[in-house]
Amino acid sequence: MSEYLLTQVINYGAPLLGIILFIGGLGIPLPCTLLVVAAGAFAHQGILDWRITSLIGIIGVLLGDSLSYALGFYSYEKISARFRAAPQWRQAERSFQNWGALSIFFSRFLVTAIALPVNLLSGATRLPFQRFFIYDLLGETVWVFGYGGLGYLFGSQWETVNEFLGNFGGVVLGLIFFGFGIKQAWNWQTKKTLSNN
Amino acid sequence: MPINSSQKQRLIIIGLTVLGCLLILFFGARAFHAFQKFDRHGPPDHFPEKLETDVEQVREWMTVPFIARLYGVPEPVLYEALAIPFDKKNDKKSLEDLNAEYYPENSEYVINTVKAALLAHQAPPAP
Numbered sequence: 001m002s003e004y005l006l007t008q009v010i011n012y013g014a015p016l017l018g019i020i021l022f023i024g025g026l027g028i029p030l031p032c033t034l035l036v037v038a039a040g041a042f043a044h045q046g047i048l049d050w051r052i053t054s055l056i057g058i059i060g061v062l063l064g065d066s067l068s069y070a071l072g073f074y075s076y077e078k079i080s081a082r083f084r085a086a087p088q089w090r091q092a093e094r095s096f097q098n099w100g101a102l103s104i105f106f107s108r109f110l111v112t113a114i115a116l117p118v119n120l121l122s123g124a125t126r127l128p129f130q131r132f133f134i135y136d137l138l139g140e141t142v143w144v145f146g147y148g149g150l151g152y153l154f155g156s157q158w159e160t161v162n163e164f165l166g167n168f169g170g171v172v173l174g175l176i177f178f179g180f181g182i183k184q185a186w187n188w189q190t191k192k193t194l195s196n197n
Numbered sequence: 198m199p200i201n202s203s204q205k206q207r208l209i210i211i212g213l214t215v216l217g218c219l220l221i222l223f224f225g226a227r228a229f230h231a232f233q234k235f236d237r238h239g240p241p242d243h244f245p246e247k248l249e250t251d252v253e254q255v256r257e258w259m260t261v262p263f264i265a266r267l268y269g270v271p272e273p274v275l276y277e278a279l280a281i282p283f284d285k286k287n288d289k290k291s292l293e294d295l296n297a298e299y300y301p302e303n304s305e306y307v308i309n310t311v312k313a314a315l316l317a318h319q320a321p322p323a324p
Contacts, residue, residue: 002258003256003257003258003291003293004258004291006256006258007258007259007260007289007291010259010260010263011260011289045249045266045267046266047263047266047267156249156251156254157234160231160234163227163231163234164228164231164232167224167225167227167228167231168224168228169224170220170223170224170227170228171220171221171224171225171228173220173224174216174217174218174219174220174221174222174223174224174225175217175221176217177213177214177216177217177220178213178214178217178218178221179217180213180217181209181210181211181212181213181214181216181217182214184206184209184210184213185210185214188206188207188210
């Protein structure tokens, strides 16, 4: 799949990349990060124009993200009817209102595996669209210019860059799990100490 | 035996931290391995026109026009080496597709021929 898409990107350029990123934003599992890094390298090699490619790429992915936000937004009634009574859902809603913006920003480029759930949750918890859009735009700009920029900088070594970034994302995901586990342990210990006192 | 909430909580905590550690170790080792590769290859610094010289960078997903541009070799030279017609129809096909279409019985023939043609076209190093 990755190789087929790479061939098509060198054949059809930025418009195709924009379409792929749009589909990726909808949650269809496509190797979008690989293509962004490769596009940076192609720009370095003079195959693509970096200005047009980055602009079309950002527009494509923002449209995809906004559509998946809308999906979460319009399924709110269904989700809410089912989980409204659960305290966990209300806690998740409150927590997303507080921390949602940061989740949106970092899931665009650091932990891309959770980008779709974050989009759906943003819509489902009724995070204001303007707020979602601003953080989405910031995060995707970092993704396109940061990752594409690394591809541009390293040129023909872009495959190694992509390998490094993919694995780095895994490390970050591991840190999140680990941190969450430690936080749970801390809360549990505090609760236990309070109940003993 | 039913699990009480305290045991459940403990299991969740252990599960999360162990999973986190495993992910960090696994992906950390791979990231480190990728990081070490950075300086092993790549275009030499003295190529201001950004032309690629290392033929080991040729991949099967690449097309002939793309390779021609990347390595500064005229397209007809590559098509001639491959004994494949130089036309628009073949321009958008990857090396893998060209191999499947023209040399199905000989896997990797196209990529190896392209690499050889690129090497032959590159100027010999100055004495």
